[in-house]
Amino acid sequence: MAGWLVGAALLLGACTPTVEVVAPREPITINLNIKLDADVRLHIEEKAKEDVGSKAIF
Template sequence: MMKIRILLIAMLASLMMACTPTVKVAMPNEPININLNAKIEHQIYIKVDKALDDLFDENDDLF
């Protein structure tokens, strides 16, 4: 009876170890692509700067 228990415990332990997950760290085969799809509009800043310059030229006594 004792041998059967030891055998069952050994079988259960071997089954538990067979189901352990493995983690592998490997380099990817393809390069990593980052697609930002960024659209930069600098025209807005130029218009605001020009409008501020015109405002300061018209009103010299603001500062």
């Protein structure tokens, strides 16, 4: 009877859930080129509109 209890305890102990946290091997990269490109284009367009409105082209 004691053998069954020990065996059952070992089986139940082997089924305990474990959580493992591992750092990634490669660095995490976030690509922000699209937003930056749109922001730069907006500023250039606004500056061009101001220049065209204040200065004669020809």
